[in-house]
Amino acid sequence: MRVVVLAGGTGGTKLAHGFAQLPDVELAVVANVGDDAEFHGLLVCPDIDALLYTLSGLIDAERGWGVAGDTHTAHDMFARFGEETWFTVGDADLATHAYRTRLLREGASLTDATAAMAAALGISARILPASDERWRTRIRTDAGELAFQDWFVRLRTEPAAIGVSHDGPGIAAPAALEAVANADLVVIGPSNPIVSIGPILALAGMATAVAARPVIAVSPIIAGEALKGPAARMMESLGHGSGAVAVARYYHALDAGLVDRFVLDEADAALAPDIADLGMAPAVLPTIMRTDADRATLARTLVGSDP
Ligand code: FO1
Numbered sequence: 001m002r003v004v005v006l007a008g009g010t011g012g013t014k015l016a017h018g019f020a021q022l023p024d025v026e027l028a029v030v031a032n033v034g035d036d037a038e039f040h041g042l043l044v045c046p047d048i049d050a051l052l053y054t055l056s057g058l059i060d061a062e063r064g065w066g067v068a069g070d071t072h073t074a075h076d077m078f079a080r081f082g083e084e085t086w087f088t089v090g091d092a093d094l095a096t097h098a099y100r101t102r103l104l105r106e107g108a109s110l111t112d113a114t115a116a117m118a119a120a121l122g123i124s125a126r127i128l129p130a131s132d133e134r135w136r137t138r139i140r141t142d143a144g145e146l147a148f149q150d151w152f153v154r155l156r157t158e159p160a161a162i163g164v165s166h167d168g169p170g171i172a173a174p175a176a177l178e179a180v181a182n183a184d185l186v187v188i189g190p191s192n193p194i195v196s197i198g199p200i201l202a203l204a205g206m207a208t209a210v211a212a213r214p215v216i217a218v219s220p221i222i223a224g225e226a227l228k229g230p231a232a233r234m235m236e237s238l239g240h241g242s243g244a245v246a247v248a249r250y251y252h253a254l255d256a257g258l259v260d261r262f263v264l265d266e267a268d269a270a271l272a273p274d275i276a277d278l279g280m281a282p283a284v285l286p287t288i289m290r291t292d293a294d295r296a297t298l299a300r301t302l303v304g305s306d307p
Contacts, residue, residue: 002183005189008196009192009228009229010228011228016029018289021292031129032191034136037136042094042101055118056122058121070093086154110132111173130203131170135170136167140164142159145163148195161237181209185213185214186213187302190219217262219287221247262283
């Protein structure tokens with residue numbers, strides 16, 4: 001079975017790891033590139049990095065980014081040179097960004113560079129950047145418009161987001177579009193709908209390609225809160241409402257036929273009728289993934305359910 005997971009950030013990455021553990025699944029993960037940014041002259045792709053490190057077992061699981069046990073000698077040296085160091089790049093992580101940047105400078109696409117890195121790290125799933133072009137998320141706030149990492153890491157998501165846009169040509173990577181078109185199942189991971197999934201679906205042709213396949217979306221919001229990150233607060237400050245139903249409404253507003261089945265956590269079982277009212281089949285499951293086994297169990301259940 002060919003499964004494509006749309007992912008960005010922690011939740012979608014964990015679920016992708018669940019599918020990667022299933023022997024009968026041929027997995028491709030379409031990764032958000034809206035968080036990408038340059039630091040120390042190198043291209044950092046946080047959502048691709050999180051997938052590379054999670055699927056290879058290198059991830060710092062506590063933080064959800066970076067390499068476990070990484071050291072910071074280069075970071076300290078950058079500080080001595082007077083570089084901005086609010087974005088922490090560990091020594092091993094620095095090699096990832098340097099290698100990627102070299103491959104791109106030599107003419108590789110981001111898709112090809114990512115494939116080479118995944119292969120080198122022993123990952124058999126395909127990690128497909130949603131776009132090979134620059135497609136950067138910009139956050140509008142009362143204090144002006146900010147690049148995503150500036151808002152997310154430097155300002156710790158203060159001030160509140162009042163608008164989100166994407167900067168770039170909006171062209172989907174051919175390999176990502178093709179994987180979606182050939183998928184038996186597309187899973188929209190429990191990632192931030194606005195800044196992780198939204199930028200993927202905003203690429204030309206992507207939402208239409210996804211909508212044409214059987215699609216299951218997993219809510220990143222449980223009992224009104226995101227397990228990690230600003231999704232719940234962003235949904236509210238951007239006027240999309242609160243709770244898991246707001247996530248379903250957000251996808252419904254993008255394309256009424258996008259999502260066939262919407263997965264609520266057990267804590268939100270009472271919301272199932274509201275999901276059905278939107279024309280999506282509700283499914284109520286334990287969605288909190290504490291262990292690797294939890295990830296595989298959720299993935300197996302989704303493969304087994306008929307969207
Ligand atoms: N997140 C932080 O909160 N602080 C950091 O210093 C930081 C560094 C970093 C370096 C490489 C990388 O791939 C990711 C990094 N992240 C950091 C995580 C990341 O920026 C965000 O979690 C994502 O963009 C949100 O999905």
